Amino acid sequence: MRVLYVAPYVPSRLRPRPFNLLRELIRRGHEVTAAVLSVNRGDDAALEDLINLSLTPFVIHANRAKAVARAALSVAGSEPLDVAYCNCPDLRRIVRSLVAEGRFDVLHFEHLRVAGVGLQFRDVPRLFDSVDCMSALWESAARLEGGRSGAVARLQVGRVRRYEKALLPEFDAVTVSSRADAVALSTLAPSVRPDLVPNGVDADYFGQTQWQPQGDRVLFWGRLQYHANAHAVVDFCRTLWPRIRAERPNATLSIIGASPPRHVWALGEAPGITVTGFVRDLRPYLAQASVAICPVTVGAGTQFKALEALAAGVPLVATRRVIESLDLKNGTEALSAEDPKALCQAVLALLKNPELGRLMHKHGKDRVRRDFTWEAATNTIESAYERIVQRKQ
Template sequence: MTLKPCIIVKILSMNVMFVVPYAPNLVRVRPFNFIRYLSRLGHRVTVLALWTTEQERIDLEQLRAECFEVRPVRLPRSQSLFNSLGALVRPEPIQAWYCWQPDLVSEAALREIQPDVIHVEHLRGALFGLRLKGYAQRLGRRVPVVWDSVDCISLLFRKAAAGSQRFISKLITRFELGRTERYEGWLITQFDRTLVTAPADREALQRLTPKNLTPDLRVIPNGVDLDYFKQDFSTPREPATLVMSGKMSYHANVTMVVNFVRESWPHIRAARPDAKLWIVGKDPTTEVQALGQDPSITVTGTVADVRPYLQKATLAVAPVAYGVGIQNKVLEAMACGTPVVSTSQAVSALAIQPGVEVSVADTPTTFAHEVVNLLNHPTRRHTQSELGRRYVQEHHDWVRVVKRLEDAYHVNPIHFG
């Protein structure tokens, strides 16, 4: 018997310095799962993160069980306010300075950790990446710095300036838009590789780049923990019940919820008087809380676990008017086997077929029609539930996503010296 030669590929463990300007947790799922799954794949991850609230400090303590080391640094609210005021007279946008805390990174930490790659999260963390890049050059270390922009913030500001219902949001985004565009366009020329969650964000950043430069931009989508978000077959779903989830102080979510209740909900209730709506998410604004005065609407505020609401609802709705990146609320509902009705904007970053994995509608009346249609057709709901869950398994499993992140870390430090 002749044995065929077997090639064993060994993935070398990397020493990752992971810098994030807030506490990774089950709400900030992207850095949280990057850290968890990088560690599970055998990499040594040292997290440098800021915290402001007591809950964020607790989150970072719990994160210690998921990686090699966590180095937390406190950022008082007063310092963020001071940073924001100071940014008003700087060329960089407020977002760039909002989380600035010089104690988070140091040359001594870089010497001690000896990273193979430095991962820096978000526009608010970019200054830390630039500082570490300077330390590495001074030490003669050829270490790549990868900036996870997550979203194109200037694209979000442009959409918010046009679509937000809140005057203060429109005012801030219009004030910050030009500065943010210039800053993002410059930043992507300073890091060895830039990551974003969606193709639209990559294209928006490319448009901001000087014409003589070709930035290294990669799309790494968000994933879903498929062991955590799954269908609960032991609990029956509530009849004719819709769920909307997300942080309810975020301007895009406030606009989404208020417009839906004002423009689509009356049509849905006219066709299905038994319909109920759950608005699930932390820090609801006064405007969102007021929606709960309608007996058919429940505004939960902060919940310990969003899964029971996703698993018990008949449908999830995501009538997103504007936004960037990937809508986690859509992926999490699909992973729970909950049929989703969304706008095109909410699924613009996904490779779905409208009407197959997700029902899509873009006007208040057609959105209401899609909701009522699904409420009235359980067979269609069942089919969409299965196809939606399968799509997430094939495209957004965190293990597959983080393997793409591993590959993105292998980049030459072109901005050296």
């Protein structure tokens, strides 16, 4: 099929869902054109990943100051701030021009921030990959965040809920990454039944990791500007890391991810903790880690960091929420922690017992290759394409 893919960011290895779905669609012979926004100055590496895909790219380099001004002006209105931020006239113009050529079988919009661009094209089959229930994500941010971030989150909750509710029924198909988010979206818009397209992982890429743990090394990574990740790692460092260091004085913790907020950078002042910021290739860090942690307790969707740890064969300790969302076997594929005390004990168990780590190394890699492939996710996307195309004929 001929697919126009529209996103508010550049698909890359740092945005694994769109990057791998596009790569798999192209591998299967679909003709893909991508219209994507680039607002961040650090998008060069992401653009290189996109260009290496065999597609036709239209990259709109949006002016960051204008995007911020749009979001600021929207405070007085009802539009979600992040939607206003991405409401770029050049993106709308290019999408209109491409659709006017009349050569696309499907229009695929990823994320709520740009889904509104698709509302005017009622004659062409349209799929909205919501990925997460964004109103649920903002609700969790409103509960967790204080100061300016908390005020923004509280402002966003009602706006995003109303916007999602109105927008969802307008699309011919809606996809989402987790069952919990599918239920949340159906609750908002009862006429909508989202297709479940779970996140996968590039098992070949991460499987190249030569796992040789070096001492008591603990690893956390993720998008650190995302409130759930920042909250999780700050809480872990403040409440659990001193207990771990008390029993394992040589233990080290590496915190990796782009754009850490100031309070996350400050964690690097504690003994044994290093905050690295962005790294291009995570695999050398995975290769040396004895334990990967995913202490996230709130948020939407599937935790990529958990799947990447399993694919690399690094023993994973995660909250029960994460383990249950992936249906992992506690004790062999990962260690599940019910509460902070259990999380601390699980990390220490792996640091003290390398044999347990070796067992989990094998079972985790096997599970990923069996159940968490992008091929399976793309099968569902293709089925949705076919269904909505037939319905429009």
